[in-house]
Amino acid sequence: DAGVIQSPRHEVTEMGQEVTLRCKPISGHDYLFWYRQTMMRGLELLIYFNNNVPIDDSGMPEDRFSAKMPNASFSTLKIQPSEPRDSAVYFCASSSTVFYGYTFGSGTRLTVV
């Protein structure tokens, strides 16, 4: 099992550009979570999906952020347009049941200049 796979590992982009982060969850996991981690705010839940359906997006900071899960093996988090304050590490995690906890990906470090 390759675990949760995120790409890219690092992304540097200019303010105003569109950024797309990608995640492949563990096969068989029906929950997928997107988190953002910063020094100031710590770990924040942005949105989560169950069986590819967005359940709670109340953590998405603004309309510039959107997330999709077109199938059970792929999800994207898009920021358009990006701003310097979006600079953070973005984690994807998946789970089959909370009994086992979550499995996290290695994260995407986003820098917006």
Place this chain on the structure above:
Amino acid sequence: AQSVTQLGSHVSVSEGALVLLRCNYSSSVPPYLFWYVQYPNQGLQLLLKYTTGATLVKGINGFEAEFKKSETSFHLTKPSAHMSDAAEYFCAVSDQGAGSYQLTFGKGTKLSVIP
């Protein structure tokens, strides 16, 4: 609603000394409790968990934690710190029960190990 409080955002110990990272939770129903570790530039990795049964749980790398219902605590300990233990540690709680899915994380405690 659940919540987690980790006392001390930064803890320093000497190599070979006892590690104690504190976690208190609130939950209206019996909880599942977790500790995760995050090494620099990596994702969060499950260290150990309490679900049911024995209240003292052992995890990887010599860590253990004890669930104390009366104190609503789940403190993480290791008898002897190693340099490789330097990392950030997160406590998390979830409700037991069918359909439970969401973990609530604490703000993390960064552990430094002094040689």
